[in-house]
Amino acid sequence: MTTCGVCSQTVDLANGPHIHDPKICRACGRSLPATAFAPHKSSGDGRRHQCRECVAADRRAPLNPEERAESRAREGAAIKADRNQRLRDSGYRWVIQSPDGRILSIEQAEEELDAIDLEDSRSYWDEVPPGADL
Known part of the structure; x- marks a missing residue:
């Protein structure tokens, strides 16, 4: 069971592909008939996410x-x-949340960023060990 990214329906792909026609190409954004998309076994609807034309253009690039x-x-x-x-x-x-947990407007965040001395902030980032989760 999986959830369709287009209609949010829960579908069982064991019963066959869940097809939407027309379909939107993720590369060019055009709405095209499902037949304009090549078959793709691992896709939920059994078709590629890019239309044949975009795939061909990508290969020619x-x-x-x-x-x-x-x-x-x-x-x-x-x-x-x-x-x-x-x-x-x-x-x-x-929302924008400051390092100390305050919720800020865009204007407040921009003011705080403008006030930061880059040399001081670099010393802080230099202390963070490589690979640490931030």
Whole structure:
């Protein structure tokens, strides 16, 4: 049993794929028929998350690792922005919490960050052991 990321339904993939038609491409954001997405056995709906056109463009792209990383970062940022907008639309809100536990407005946080002397803050971060959970 798993939860569908589109409709939030609990589905049993043993009964076959849970298909939404049309489907949204995670790379280009277009709404396309499910047949525009190649089969993918491990996906909940049995289809890839990127449309065939985007997969082909990605394969034709130069194999320059820096360009590929930038492309992936842009795709990830678009997905994150979409998810954050859906959360906002559902009533979720984010807060800024200071290291001492106070809840701050954006303006208060900016003022505190502006007041920090970078040389003093570097000495604090230098004391944190490598690999420590912050």
